[in-house]
Amino acid sequence: MAAPPETNIRPQQFLAAQVRWHPLEIVFWVATLAPFYFFPSYLSLASQIAIAALFALSLDLILGYAGIVSLGHAAFFGMGAYTAGLISKFGWGEPLTGLIIAAFAAGLVGYATSFIIAKFRHLTLIMLTLGIGLLLYEAANSASWLTGGADGLQGIDIWPIFNTFDYDLWGYTAYTYSLVVLFLVFVATRRLIHSPFGLSLRGIRENAVRMPAIGAPSESHIRTVYTISAVMAGLAGALIAQTTSTVSLEALSFERSADVLVMVVLGGAGRLYGGIIGSIIFLVARDQFSGINPQYWLFWIGLLLVMVVMFLPNGILGGLARLKWLQRGKP
Amino acid sequence: MSALALSTRGLDKSFGSLVVARGIEINLPAGERYALIGPNGAGKTTLINLMTGMLRPDAGRIILGDDDITGLKPHERVKRGLVRTFQINTLFPRLTALEAVTLAVCERRGEGADWWRNLPSYRDAIEEAYAILASLRLGDDCERPTHELAYGQQRLLEIALALATKPKVLLLDEPAAGVPQEESGELFAAIANLSQEISVLFIEHDMNIVFRFASRILVMVAGAILVEGTPAEIAADQRVREVYLGSAHHG
């Protein structure tokens, strides 16, 4: 029937359609500006959400795309936070260079550990990430001469961004700064997952046994993505240090690793927006419930998590996508 | 005699006390189609695992063309042209068939780590992947996720993934396993139509197919090659009849 060149256009268009920006994505990013105009009293919460979303995006890249489950991702978040805090404490408070140096430091730790990470899978891998996370936590705890230990890092002084925008009480600058970094990293991540490398990552997630059998250097791919993810987590950690001028051991804690995992799973792993939606839900819920009942807000998160993993195995976004698909499937 | 595409020298492998490979010597000349047959548990799949590097042999060497590849990692062997398929589907369930084969093509071309350009801009890789799928009659379903494909289509995708690596030597582990008999002939016809530059060693239980498509047959029993010969020689071999064919005589 159709001539061969014609039939070859179709598969390419099919793949191109997946890469295009969806109108809902544009709506979403425009909506992230809403706090400036409608909820100015929530700007500092919004800034925390943007940072958590960046952290969740970094976890989603390894978890949702390459299938690497980590229980110790706070290691890189904390590394970024402490690096950003320390360089400002020792006299260099310029935020953008601080951000880059912190990301680099986190990436370095990510790269070093990636050699172990790439060799294992399943429970061993999870325990390795957990172990590395605990290791860094205790290292920071015992090096209190440097990190302030349990008291947290004191004396952080961040200069205004571009020497102009100082951190105001309301959090206009903090949210703008966090949101811009989140958006830029998001755009880069979006490109990455739609590239051949992104396809290879999904290949590793879908079948780690087949990858070497088609000639793919899985271990090298894992090392690369793990390092990139560590850099992203380091950026998030640095942002929290710079926008709040505090760093505590909490930045390296198991709880932070667990929270970010919950955010990604709630929103939907492997969906780019999953971690972002998850962090919005998680932090808004924490903000609202802890007002009502400070001790027990985790109960509601726990309940939500149980419901989501039982009934929406692909997270909230996965559930929504399914709804849409069902509607389209109707005659 | 034509040059050897793949050979093994004294391959040994045991799982604990179970010997699954015992001094295996295989010589696969370039462009030939050899069959490897033997009863269940004879060690056929294990032999493919040894040759492709998915298992480490206790002793022995594997030579691809002129090179000793015994120390290479599995993906490095694939890069050299030694490629396998799996007896049990080992696919990428949530990738579409097109994505899966494009993935294999991109990896072959060394583009698997490119992270900045969009996949659709790799037009020739996609076209090549589509052409492979179309040649195996998967073109119309290439946009469906692998797990939604019919079982027989998934068996064909196993082969499509292997072809995307441009193999020199193809090891097919029961490519028609689980496929109804009517369809398995068709599947093997596709294999027979592969370029003569590809040397093939296939495992298959259906003796009709083996006799039809193999130029030579290796019979494996309990981890050792019992006999090797042309289809006619194997059909006439008394020992093969006893241990493998039983009393029934096919072909």
Ligand SMILES: Nc1ncnc2c1ncn2[C@@H]1O[C@H](COP(=O)(O)OP(=O)(O)OP(=O)(O)O)[C@@H](O)[C@H]1O
């Ligand atoms: N990883 C392993 N560990 C222990 N034993 C194994 C392992 N892999 C295979 N075996 C055993 O080795 C023997 C040979 O298995 P293999 O899969 O190679 O047989 P086969 O000839 O491919 O059989 P079939 O025709 O059923 O596919 C079997 O007894 C099997 O149980």
Ligand SMILES: [Mg+2]
């Ligand atoms: Mg087998």
